[in-house]
Amino acid sequence: MIAGKLKQGSNIISRYGIFIAFIVLCILLSVATPHFLTGQNLLIILRQVSVNGILAIGVTFVIIAGGIDLSLGSVVALTGVVAAGYAHPNTYPLIVPLLIGLFTGVGVGLINGLVITLGKVAPFIVTLGMMTMARGLALVWSDGRPVSNLSPAFNFIGGGDWLYIPVPILLFVLVVVVSYILLNNTTIGRYIYAVGGNEQAAKASGIRVNAVKLFAYIICGGLAALAGIVLASRITTGQPNAGIAYELDAIAAVVIGGTSLMGGRGTVTGTVVGVLIIGIINNGLDLLNVSSYYQQIIKGVIIIGAVLLDRRNAR
């Protein structure tokens, strides 16, 4: 393989390629438009990416463990309408819609995980089924109508600021930090990598493979619920049609960030960069008045380009 020689030379580029690409993108955009590199715009970008960011971090767990979750977008809608239903003014304290919403997402993750591990059905199929089921449940629960008239406390989660920083950004950062620690410094994190890398070897090393997979799907479901609550709060409505195709942006971010869809390889920091890249592309192209049709094409090119870059790194 000639690639062997190339690999050595471009080791640095492929190792930090995605970071370099990110910085180059930022420089290009700040040259192209003076509105890009302003404190206000950066906060806007961060707030815009926080929902996708939380989803992407969740699905990072599942993908590293060798699975996939296509039900994210529907879970966003389901948990959004369910939480909103308990968030009308002067009904329940804020903790109630939050917990119910989170438990709904965790429940979906648990079901996904159980069918995949005990039922031995491919994750793609299970979560594809769950995608339509959760969407249907959201529509049934809300009777197909937006759930509005929510309490100010609930709306603070998606719309409020704390120490001048929007709350969704703070939540996203918190999720990133906790996930980073989980994957890098804990035993369960190590097991997630092992299960995704070689399930047989993980089993022979005494790892309870099913429990590890279940954990990954539960985290993913729980984070999808958090994203659903943030979104419902930001648009001050529980929308049963919210979050359509959100799973694709989340998975795209994970892939751009260098996580292998084969499992066993990937990082939280990579996913964060992937999320930011998608965010600044959307934002930058908006600022440059590029039509949203072209935006989709450019996004697609970048997804494939990122994986091409990563291929060279993999072998």
Add this chain to the structure above:
Amino acid sequence: MTSFAFMNKNYLLRVQHLSKSFPGVKALDDIHLDIEAGKVHAVMGENGAGKSTLMKILIGMMAPDSGSIFFKGENTSFRSVHDAIKAGFSMIHQELLPFPDLTVAENIYMGRYPVIFPGWVNRRKLNADAQQLINRLGLSVKANRKMKTLRIAEMQMVEIAKAISNNAALMIMDEPTSAISQKEVDTLFAIIKNLTASGVAVIYISHKMDEVLQIADTVTVLRDGKCIVTRAASELNKDSLISMIVGRPIDIIFDKKHFERGEILLSVRDLSGNGFREVSFDVYAGEILGVAGLMGAGRTEIMRALFGLDEIRSGTIYFKGNPVKIKSPDVAMALGIGFISEDRKETGLVLTSTVKKNITLGALNLCSHNYIIDKKKEAIIADEQILRFKIKTTGRNQVINFLSGGNQQKVVLAKVLLRDPQVIIFDEPTRGIDIGAKAEIYRMMTELAAIGKAIIMISSELPEVLGMSDRILVVRNGKITGEMKGEEATQEKIMHFAMV
């Protein structure tokens, strides 16, 4: 240069000044190799000596840093395996690469299916051709069977059939006998003799001295990426080969000592499962229990079930006298049973991960507190194991995929023994690894027995079984057919129980 002298000889392949480096290692250093048509040329050397790298370059999987390769007198450098095969190369890989869901025939003729017209496979001819080839190899499988239903030994023979069907001018065989029985080895050697008689050159890579001395015309020994010697096989014997390979004489490979046998650690009574039935035996502290038998006799299946990897249908396992239910490996490991699998890539290692993370994977409790990993402690543990097991690596953070087979095997050992198990199951512990690493593994087994561990060693290599075992069980068709003391055992006795 005395190149004129060589011109007379009919060299099919000439390798000159070939070098190749990897980060941190000089894998090949100015290699010369001359292969004659119609001859068997053995290449020997320890794991990591550079054999695999050399073969990968020959077959076009890797590009050399410098040097030249002449094939049929022409300077060649294959850009891909496809090119090499087209030119008349063929390679039997040590690690099998079958398509499990295709048939035997489809595997053999992969990429060269006979067609009725373009795009339409002539299935009848495909199967007939394949069956004829299989029969010629003395293999009793149907050509239309799915590859995945075959045993490993049979898959290996199919791999050989595939190489032969190419009508190659040069055939590279990398450890072709590592997974097949003596009878099949004899068949293979007969085939090799036929091939060379028709002018095919064979490069034969093996760790097995007897085989090499029996089949090879010429032997080249590599050590640390350098050509140590190339000599006619008739001028060599086992001892001279060993000392050239390791660079020092090895007096005794099997440094077997007998220790006082302790209590019964593990008892198995009437155990039945997939591939074995009504198996009963005991394992004592301080002994090495050899488990002999043919490939596919059910030895691995028994041990996998014992370790919780496969289901147990009926029967009882007693650990230190107490009946135990072993439903999964974590239960077995908690009891104190360790399992070193025969297939390090499938069940031994996480290849995407590093040396360190593989070593500590089964024993993170040693370096974690409340589920948080103490990374300093983990690094110390990993380094200790790397040192203790003499693992050749650029560092604990090297990705395991880049290690040689023997070193990967040592990582598996380091991982399993980190848990300090009482009963250790070694399944084909020395398959495909070099003599130096073998001797180290034997020494380690003896040491473990000395401190009162019970060792179960499954092995298809009779010298190993005879040399290492205190007691020997023979398995045939999923049942234990014989048991004997190590000092009373002979090859004939074992084969009697294994085959009749």
